[in-house]
Amino acid sequence: MKGWKHHHLSQTQFIAYGFLGIILVGTGLLMLPGANRSGESLGFVNCLLTATSATCVTGLVAADTWSQWTLFGQLVILAMIQIGGLGFITIGVFLSIVLRRKIGLKERGRMQESVNTLQIGGVVRLAKKIVQGTLLFEGAGALILSIRFVPEFGFLRGVYYGIFHSISAFCNGGFDLMGIREPYSSLTYYYDDWLVNITIMSLIIIGGIGFIVWDDLSKKGLHFRKYLLHTKIVLVTTAALLLGGGVLFFLLEMNHLMADMSLGGKIYSSLFQSVTARTAGFNTTDTAALTDGSKLVTIVLMFIGGSPGSTAGGIKTTTLAVLLLSIRASVDQTDGMNVFNRRLDDSAVRQAGLILSFNLVLAIAASVWIVVLQPGLLMSDVLFETFSAIGTAGMSTGITRALLPMSKLALVVLMYCGRVGSLSSALAFTQSKKKPPVRLPMERITVG
Numbered sequence: 001m002k003g004w005k006h007h008h009l010s011q012t013q014f015i016a017y018g019f020l021g022i023i024l025v026g027t028g029l030l031m032l033p034g035a036n037r038s039g040e041s042l043g044f045v046n047c048l049l050t051a052t053s054a055t056c057v058t059g060l061v062a063a064d065t066w067s068q069w070t071l072f073g074q075l076v077i078l079a080m081i082q083i084g085g086l087g088f089i090t091i092g093v094f095l096s097i098v099l100r101r102k103i104g105l106k107e108r109g110r111m112q113e114s115v116n117t118l119q120i121g122g123v124v125r126l127a128k129k130i131v132q133g134t135l136l137f138e139g140a141g142a143l144i145l146s147i148r149f150v151p152e153f154g155f156l157r158g159v160y161y162g163i164f165h166s167i168s169a170f171c172n173g174g175f176d177l178m179g180i181r182e183p184y185s186s187l188t189y190y191y192d193d194w195l196v197n198i199t200i201m202s203l204i205i206i207g208g209i210g211f212i213v214w215d216d217l218s219k220k221g222l223h224f225r226k227y228l229l230h231t232k233i234v235l236v237t238t239a240a241l242l243l244g245g246g247v248l249f250f251l252l253e254m255n256h257l258m259a260d261m262s263l264g265g266k267i268y269s270s271l272f273q274s275v276t277a278r279t280a281g282f283n284t285t286d287t288a289a290l291t292d293g294s295k296l297v298t299i300v301l302m303f304i305g306g307s308p309g310s311t312a313g314g315i316k317t318t319t320l321a322v323l324l325l326s327i328r329a330s331v332d333q334t335d336g337m338n339v340f341n342r343r344l345d346d347s348a349v350r351q352a353g354l355i356l357s358f359n360l361v362l363a364i365a366a367s368v369w370i371v372v373l374q375p376g377l378l379m380s381d382v383l384f385e386t387f388s389a390i391g392t393a394g395m396s397t398g399i400t401r402a403l404l405p406m407s408k409l410a411l412v413v414l415m416y417c418g419r420v421g422s423l424s425s426a427l428a429f430t431q432s433k434k435k436p437p438v439r440l441p442m443e444r445i446t447v448g
Contacts, residue, residue, distance in 0.1 A: 019055060026077075029076045036073060048409075051080060057085050060396055063401070078168070145195075169207070172280045188284055191261070191285060207311040208278055208311060210307035210309040212309050233318055236321075253285075258270075273294075298395060304316070304391070305317075323353070389418065391418055
């Protein structure tokens with residue numbers, strides 16, 4: 001056709017459309033009668049919400065996972081969690097390695113974009129290491145969790161539960177099958193169980209620090225000084241958030257939600273709440289019963305999320321670190337942002353500011369949209385839900401199930417943007433425009 005121009009997808013568009021395709025396929029599978037225990041479909045919007053939540057490794061649900069879905073439906077959800085956590089690009093590259101297919105520059109570029117690595121060299125080796133590491137950690141987690149679940153649920157179900165929760169935890173998915181005890185109970189029956197707590201928390205943290213950090217740690221061991229600046233910032237920021245969040249939860253809830261717990265139970269619950277708020281979605285305490293202070297801390301942690309190139313969502317730890325370093329540099333009036341005897345690129349501040357602003361605007365806009373549609377809902381609960389969605393955290397006060405279809409669609413958009421990246425999503429679905437040859441006159445305004 002005359003005037004037709006062949007359209008090439010950019011790396012960002014390929015990833016964004018790929019995730020969208022997986023979500024739609026998953027939605028179709030979950031709508032099948034065989035996926036539902038009742039034999040009747042849960043409806044398009046609820047299946048879309050569930051598929052998006054699984055693929056974007058969030059954990060927000062329209063129905064209890066065990067009570068609603070058959071084994072087939074659960075396996076569909078588990079597959080989407082695994083694909084969403086690792087990224088379909090990484091899985092595709094690994095399969096190409098196994099099949100000994102040639103991996104071209106385009107595929108390497110997509111892999112680089114998918115895991116947010118700093119350079120294109122070595123991405124094929126990194127893909128192999130990611131899949132092998134994932135199998136190792138998930139396998140170890142499944143084995144350890146089976147020690148607890150087999151005596152409680154029998155051998156086959158206990159092993160299956162170990163595998164399901166290990167994959168869900170490592171991928172920061174937040175889906176659980178503990179509805180067999182009580183719908184929507186998550187891991188509340190194990191609030192003081194050291195084996196379950198430590199295993200789940202370890203899987204969440206390992207999955208959330210990022211594949212770049214994995215690679216660096218595997219090469220340089222425990223030699224902190226030799227790490228990449230990226231690795232140092234991720235590890236320090238992650239440790240500060242986890243410990244700081246744990247202390248705050250302990251102080252805020254020790255005489256409230258955790259008043260009847262033993263000291264060990266309070267410590268485990270506080271640390272677990274801090275860890276799971278970093279985009280994991282599990283809970284060992286009643287999230288809806290948290291004090292307002294704890295909900296605020298949870299919202300902040302959910303919004304920050306994990307680290308770049310990981311199974312987690314949120315604005316990422318490095319974004320937070322860059323913004324804080326920028327503030328320090330401005331207050332101290334130093335030349336550039338200096339940390340660990342290195343100076344950060346000034347463009348990182350602009351990128352961090354854009355990510356923060358874009359995610360914040362999306363979450364607040366969705367909150368206003370939901371409140372307008374359903375004015376009877378508490379704004380604090382709505383904000384909790386929307387920030388959980390944009391941060392792909394999956395924690396909920398329980399209002400997701402009561403939302404209208406249009407409100408649920410708002411959460412679907414937030415989860416998708418949170419997993420693909422809010423800026424990436426915007427760029428993927430907008431046509432790039434050429435820069436005009438002439439720039440408009442500049443005029444100053446007063447800021448601050």
